Amino acid sequence: MIRSLNDFLRVAREKGPKKLAVLAPEDEDFMLAVKASWQKGYTEPILIGNIEKMERAAEKIEFDISRFEKIIGDDRQAIADLGINMLFTGRLAIISKGQIPTSYIYRSIIKEESRAGSGMTVSVITFWEIPGLDHLVAFTDTGVSIKPDFKTKTEILKNVLFVYRLLGYPKPRIAVLSGQREIGGMLDSYRDFELLQKAASAGDFGDCEIVDATSFTEIFLGGRGRLGNSCGMNMERMPYILLVPCLDTGNIICKLDFFLAVTRCSLVATSRGPVCIPSRSDSGDNIVEQLAMCVVVADRMKTEVK
Amino acid sequence: MLKSFRDVLEADKEGGTKKLAISSAEKKDIDLLGKAAAAGLVMPCLIGDGKVMEGMIKGTPLASLEHEIMNEKKPDKALSMAIGLIREGRADMLMQGAVKQQMLLDAVMDVKKGLRQGKLASCVSVFGLPKPEKLIFVTDTFINNRPNLAEKQLILEHAVRLAGVLEIEAPKIAALAAIEQINLSIPSTLDAAILSKMSERRQFGNAIVEGPLDIDCALSKTAAERKGLQSVVTGDVDIYLAPEIDTGLLLAEALVFFGKMRTVGAIMGTANPVILNLPFVREEDRMVEIAIAVLVCKKGKNDA
Numbered sequence: 001m002i003r004s005l006n007d008f009l010r011v012a013r014e015k016g017p018k019k020l021a022v023l024a025p026e027d028e029d030f031m032l033a034v035k036a037s038w039q040k041g042y043t044e045p046i047l048i049g050n051i052e053k054m055e056r057a058a059e060k061i062e063f064d065i066s067r068f069e070k071i072i073g074d075d076r077q078a079i080a081d082l083g084i085n086m087l088f089t090g091r092l093a094i095i096s097k098g099q100i101p102t103s104y105i106y107r108s109i110i111k112e113e114s115r116a117g118s119g120m121t122v123s124v125i126t127f128w129e130i131p132g133l134d135h136l137v138a139f140t141d142t143g144v145s146i147k148p149d150f151k152t153k154t155e156i157l158k159n160v161l162f163v164y165r166l167l168g169y170p171k172p173r174i175a176v177l178s179g180q181r182e183i184g185g186m187l188d189s190y191r192d193f194e195l196l197q198k199a200a201s202a203g204d205f206g207d208c209e210i211v212d213a214t215s216f217t218e219i220f221l222g223g224r225g226r227l228g229n230s231c232g233m234n235m236e237r238m239p240y241i242l243l244v245p246c247l248d249t250g251n252i253i254c255k256l257d258f259f260l261a262v263t264r265c266s267l268v269a270t271s272r273g274p275v276c277i278p279s280r281s282d283s284g285d286n287i288v289e290q291l292a293m294c295v296v297v298a299d300r301m302k303t304e305v306k
Numbered sequence: 307m308l309k310s311f312r313d314v315l316e317a318d319k320e321g322g323t324k325k326l327a328i329s330s331a332e333k334k335d336i337d338l339l340g341k342a343a344a345a346g347l348v349m350p351c352l353i354g355d356g357k358v359m360e361g362m363i364k365g366t367p368l369a370s371l372e373h374e375i376m377n378e379k380k381p382d383k384a385l386s387m388a389i390g391l392i393r394e395g396r397a398d399m400l401m402q403g404a405v406k407q408q409m410l411l412d413a414v415m416d417v418k419k420g421l422r423q424g425k426l427a428s429c430v431s432v433f434g435l436p437k438p439e440k441l442i443f444v445t446d447t448f449i450n451n452r453p454n455l456a457e458k459q460l461i462l463e464h465a466v467r468l469a470g471v472l473e474i475e476a477p478k479i480a481a482l483a484a485i486e487q488i489n490l491s492i493p494s495t496l497d498a499a500i501l502s503k504m505s506e507r508r509q510f511g512n513a514i515v516e517g518p519l520d521i522d523c524a525l526s527k528t529a530a531e532r533k534g535l536q537s538v539v540t541g542d543v544d545i546y547l548a549p550e551i552d553t554g555l556l557l558a559e560a561l562v563f564f565g566k567m568r569t570v571g572a573i574m575g576t577a578n579p580v581i582l583n584l585p586f587v588r589e590e591d592r593m594v595e596i597a598i599a600v601l602v603c604k605k606g607k608n609d610a
Contacts, residue, residue, distance in 0.1 A: 146492055178552060179551035181407075181448065181585075183411055184408075184449070189552050215559055216556065216559035216562070217585045248484045248492070248494050248549045248550065248553050249552045250484070251521070252484065252520070252553050253521075253560050255520065255522045256564065258526045259525045259565065260560075280533045281522045281523070281526070281528075281530070281533055
């Protein structure tokens with residue numbers, strides 16, 4: 001079972017290197033992460049982008065990229081399309097975003113999923129490693145669906161359950177988050193929680209449990225609980241998966257690592273393999289961790305058919 | 307500029323005691339009011355079953371301090387009486403007792419008999435940051451589900467007003483959204499951009515609104531610069547404006563539980579301060595909520 005980001009690094013060392021296409025690694029910070037990931041034996045990169053910019057970035061960090069396959073291209077959407085197509089046709093195991101808008105990559109994935117007839121909804125899973133907690137916590141969808149309806153949420157939930165089971169969690173506990181409170185009537189997010197809980201009880205998501213709590217107060221203090229004189233965080237109550245109500249909530253909460261003592265790693269789950277989508281604000285070390293995570297997920301996907 | 311909960315409590319030491327009305331008080335409320343009365347913040351007026359109130363007060367610090375009991379056994383009538391006292395100028399602020407939150411808010415926001423002042427009330431969660439020591443605000447964290455742009459403007463004005471009460475005269479505001487770019491498919495980014503433009507035209511006085519900002523750019527100047535975003539707001543935000551309640555409530559709770567931060571709430575936009583019983587506020591910090599309400603009374607800045 002993968003319990004920490006260190007576990008990802010350890011397993012990635014054992015299972016790597018995996019072939020990775022990097023889309024427009026034209027900035028030295030990102031190229032540095034590609035270099036580190038290769039040096040650690042996680043990945044074997046194929047570089048796609050503007051050759052001059054890639055070479056300049058590599059030169060600045062003293063990274064000899066002459067040994068790697070390079071595909072020259074300038075058009076951002078074409079680069080995304082090519083990389084994602086290589087993933088879907090089995091030419092490589094992982095894709096990573098470089099200096100390219102994430103929306104272009106989502107567009108390419110949606111196109112390929114449609115072509116492959118997988119019916120898969122594209123969603124982003126963001127893991128948090130929280131000190132003192134013996135498992136990872138995933139927020140989803142933190143990147144694609146702006147305001148997912150119930151049907152989309154069922155797909156998002158299936159995606160994250162698939163990944164969690166790959167990581168060795170047979171019966172993940174899930175919280176469907178909502179801003180529901182005593183006032184203000186029923187929120188859409190709470191109605192979705194009720195529907196998803198029913199669906200889970202009916203076995204629609206396989207072995208899993210949707211906890212009877214939709215806010216952090218309810219998760220940690222129970223239904224009618226209120227904070228005493230401590231922060232009141234009972235780690236044992238922490239679910240594995242937190243399904244967020246909408247993109248705004250997901251993105252805002254999951255990036256609180258800039259403020260909190262947690263570490264964050266994200267990936268896009270596709271039917272053919274993981275796509276690494278580091279934020280432009282992520283540090284180099286954090287990007288390496290995200291690549292390692294994708295190596296592990298790619299390795300385990302080989303033995304599972306979604 | 308007040309920088310901590312301690313500063314807030316200290317700031318209240320001048321200017322006299324305010325009268326606090328509470329209906330259907332519980333034992334924990336009596337204990338809290340005893341402390342607040344002992345600190346010279348408030349003179350409690352308890353409305354409810356007189357005998358039950360007297361029984362609860364007996365033997366507590368409040369028993370020997372100035373207080374008032376008004377007998378009304380029915381909770382709804384007791385609440386109306388509490389609000390009536392404030393409307394008549396015989397009390398200064400309202401505190402939630404055992405009354406349900408929805409019942410309390412309905413009564414408070416009643417156009418004819420309540421404390422409604424403007425179009426809406428909003429909840430500002432105030433957090434005490436230890437390093438650097440400063441107060442930050444997140445809003446709306448409890449009242450409005452999906453505010454439209456006009457409502458967000460009011461919510462923002464409420465928060466700016468509260469910041470002013472706490473002597474933060476030119477607050478820096480992050481109008482939060484999922485991304486820092488304007489995306490026509492993401493309404494929060496449009497609202498944030500418009501609020502930001504309004505601030506450029508000084509429609510929020512000295513407050514500076516930057517938006518849309520994703521949380522990484524709001525929290526870290528370095529992260530913002532990596533995204534090519536230059537602003538005096540990034541990395542030094544005083545007020546975080548949440549796009550809707552799912553985000554507002556969960557963001558406040560995430561800071562409390564994962565960040566182990568202390569928070570208190572302030573309801574703004576009513577004619578007089580209202581102190582709600584928020585589940586993610588520590589018992590020991592409810593005194594700060596009373597202190598903020600007293601400061602708001604003294605500075606007369608609660609209304610929209």
